[in-house]
Amino acid sequence: MVDALDKNFGGEEKILHLIKTTPKFGNDIDYVDSIVNEVLVNVSDEFSKYEGFGGLRYTVAGGSVIANLPLGKATGALPDGRLAGLPLSEGGISPYQGRNISGPTATMKSVAKLDLIKASGGNVLNMRFSPDSLSNETKLKKFALMIRNFCETGGDLVQFNIIDTATLLDAQKHPENYRDLLVRVATYSAYFVDLPVEQQNDIIARIEFGKI
Numbered sequence: 001m002v003d004a005l006d007k008n009f010g011g012e013e014k015i016l017h018l019i020k021t022t023p024k025f026g027n028d029i030d031y032v033d034s035i036v037n038e039v040l041v042n043v044s045d046e047f048s049k050y051e052g053f054g055g056l057r058y059t060v061a062g063g064s065v066i067a068n069l070p071l072g073k074a075t076g077a078l079p080d081g082r083l084a085g086l087p088l089s090e091g092g093i094s095p096y097q098g099r100n101i102s103g104p105t106a107t108m109k110s111v112a113k114l115d116l117i118k119a120s121g122g123n124v125l126n127m128r129f130s131p132d133s134l135s136n137e138t139k140l141k142k143f144a145l146m147i148r149n150f151c152e153t154g155g156d157l158v159q160f161n162i163i164d165t166a167t168l169l170d171a172q173k174h175p176e177n178y179r180d181l182l183v184r185v186a187t188y189s190a191y192f193v194d195l196p197v198e199q200q201n202d203i204i205a206r207i208e209f210g211k212i
Contacts, residue, residue, distance in 0.1 A: 005077045008084045019081040026095025028106035033113045044118035061121030062114075063092035065186045069198055087202055091159075091186050092124035097205035104129070104209045105146060112154040124186055128161040128206045142212045159184045161203065168192065168204045 004012040023029045025036050040062065047058040064071065072087040080096070082088075089096045093111055100107040104127060111125050134140055150158060161184050171178035175193035183192045183203055192200060 001079060005079065008077045009081075016081055019079065024080070024095065024099040026100030026107045026110050027102035028109040030113075033110045036110075037114045041115055041118050044120075059121040060119050061092065062116070062119040062123030063121070063187065064088065064090070065092070065124065066090075066199060066202075069202065087198075087205075090202055090206065091126040092122075093119070094124065094126045094206075097202065098207060100207050104212055105149075107207075108146065108150040108155060108158070109153070111158075112150055114154070116154065116156045123156055125155075125158045126161070126184065126186060126206060127158060127209065128163065128203075129209045129212075130164045131162055132164075133209060133211050134162060139212065146212055159186070161206070165204060165208050168200070172197070172200055 001015070004015045009016045023032045025032050040060070044060040047060055050058050052058050068088040068090050073085050075088065076084045082096070087097070093114065093116075095107060095110065100110075107127065108125075116123055129143075134143055147158070163181075163183065167178075167181075168183075171181055171192050178193050179191065181192045182189050183195075185195070185199065185203070192203070195203075
């Protein structure tokens, strides 16, 4: 594995295939989710041993916001199959772009299992839904119940974009037609066409949930 990482998986297609087919965070798989939680808890416990200015203890935040882009450029290949230089997971505790393939409820359940008190500095989960998934009262009620369940089972902060991939791709091609298109980036909103292409692509790469 170390050799494959050093080569950015060059010539290691078999290993890369095996890695990409292993279960990933964000799909409500207890064993996988427990690994993410273990990392969060261990990092938080270690940070809490040290004092900052004024004797305050350091805290951990699960919120990279948009730093996943520059940090990704400086980070080599990772054992989860991510290639060197690509963005890291967006938001902070959002599953890696495109890997939470078991639906929005599964995504929220994975995040709610984390001991988010350990991330007392805050945490960010981003989710994207198609407009059709919220197109009538019945669907809106299901959406509200999903959020309620997330909050009652340990979830904290979740942010939404209600926009389909086709619209975002068309906005990249014809920005003059989408000057008023606002999107939630991470802890803040911005006009989509004013964002750098890398940031636009990162938002497009988020899973688009078509139903709840």
